[in-house]
Amino acid sequence: MPLTLYNTLTRRKEPFEPIEPSKVRMYVCGITAYNYFHVGNARAFVMFDVVRRYLMWRGYTVRYVQNFTDIDDKILKRALAENTTMGAIAEKYIAAYFEDADRLNILRANAYPRATHTIDGIQRLIHELEQRQYAYAADGDVYYAVRQFPDYGKLSGRKLEDMQAGASGRVDVDEDAGKKKDPADFALWKAAKPDEPFWESPWGNGRPGWHIECSAMVRDELGESIDIHAGGMDLTFPHHENEIAQSEAVTEKPLARYWLHNGFINMDGEKMSKSLGNFRLTRDLLTTYDPMAFRLFVLQAHYRKPIDFTADAMDAAANGWKTLKEALQFGTQFTGLPGWSSEVDALDQETIDRFNEAMDDDINTPIALSVVFELAKLLSREGHQLVHQDKPDLTIEHLQQQWQTFIKLIDVLGLTAQTAIEVATASDGLTDSKIEALIQQRQEARQSKNWAESDRIRNELQAQGITLIDQKDGVTRWHRN
Ligand SMILES: [Zn+2]
Secondary structure (H helix, E strand, O other), X not given: OOOEEEEOOOOEEEEOOOXXXXXXXXXXXXXXXXXXXEHXXXXXXXXXXXXXXXXXXXXXXXXXXXXXXXXXXXXXXXXXXXXXXXXXXHHHHXXXXXXXXXXXXXXXXXXXXXXXXXXXXXXXXXXXHHXXXXXXXXXXEEEEOHHHOOOOOOOOOOOHHHOOOOOOOOOOOOOOOOOOOOOOOEEEEEEOOOOOOOEXXXXXXXXXXXXXXXXXXXXXXXXXXXXXXXXXXXXXXXXXXXXXXXXXXXXXXXXXXXXXXXXXXXXXXXXXXXXXXXXXXXXXXXXXXXXXXXXXXXXXXXXXXXXXXXXXXXXXXXXXXXXXXXXXXXXXXXXXXXXXXXXXXXXXXXXXXXXXXXXXXXXOHHHHHHHHHHXXXXXXXXXXXXXXXXXXXXXXXXXXHHHHHHHHHHHHOOOOHHHHHHHHHHOOOOOHHHHHHHHHHHHHHHHXXXXXXXXXXXXXXXXXXXXXXXXXXXXXXXXXX
């Protein structure tokens, strides 16, 4: 079965065929840099990271672009409140984005365009829209005339007639009503207000609207037509609908072949929203939970379904992660067994086929995870057998095959003990189990002759007042200074 993806545009699952064979161009809408990102954003970033990893696993070369919105009313408001500049606020939260995303083991994008670095591309696009009569200037603003674009609404399934006034965006609600020809029109360019940052333009000093930046960035970074455009479900309308209107009016080509949208995270049964005050920042969550537990929490549901965030659900995910980690920790013992050869790349094809079959079905991670948990349980059983009976039940070849399959598949899901252990160390106070885990990690590094990593862990422990003693029998003892 080929990979099939649910395409919001066609409202059905479709076989995935990229424009260029074996190459995928993928764009994911990123954060507006005025705060730490919340768990709803984190769900999208984790999910589309898994989509990317899976495409890579299936042999595609993926070019992945994610933007930073670094000019926006919310950023300006924050800058004003904190008596600083928009640039300083954006820098702070972009840096914070990388810290939190790295902890979640989200692969770095190939490019992170920013709105303020894309002004040329944005102005060019607006100019072309104007020439083609899709845009009109009004008092220093420029608006997109949605009635000019007959396909408007094709992504979200909304009809212009049903759209209410003020539904055109998150920033230009009522104040521009007088300038618009149609209430559904949305701003491409906004005239500068006193004391706000601005750029010169043919329409006067001003700054770009939100939607136009993504159209310009996709075009600059990936070209006129891309394979996958993704984001949270809340972006379908108006943001992605407007991106399509802007891009396709100019290029007359589909902006993206496949539109992927993930479902919401509900907080204790209620929608996460500002008015309810139940927003949960990822950074805060990670003070309590292992980042991999959160990853698991996300992957345990199908990405298009809503998930309920509750303490119980997070605890269950944390337990699940413990199971996987336990299996991972047996690795050191296995690799020391006679007859074990790290050179051999033996995989269990039958298990891999089951995993791929689940992922091919619109990235069904709950099923794919069940395959991974089966492997984890088998490896833990073998590990206990080894500890208590001195010998595993499986032959070395079979054990090695299961182990290597497990390592490969959890990596496709972006689950890694490495991150978990590093984060554990970063938090205050090292428990015995954290120290043991680090020593185990160092042991693995030494076995694969990764001396730099081995030294790094030793130094890291040293810095926290832990001394390691490598004994002749290969066992490492430790004590607190
Ligand atoms: Zn976007």
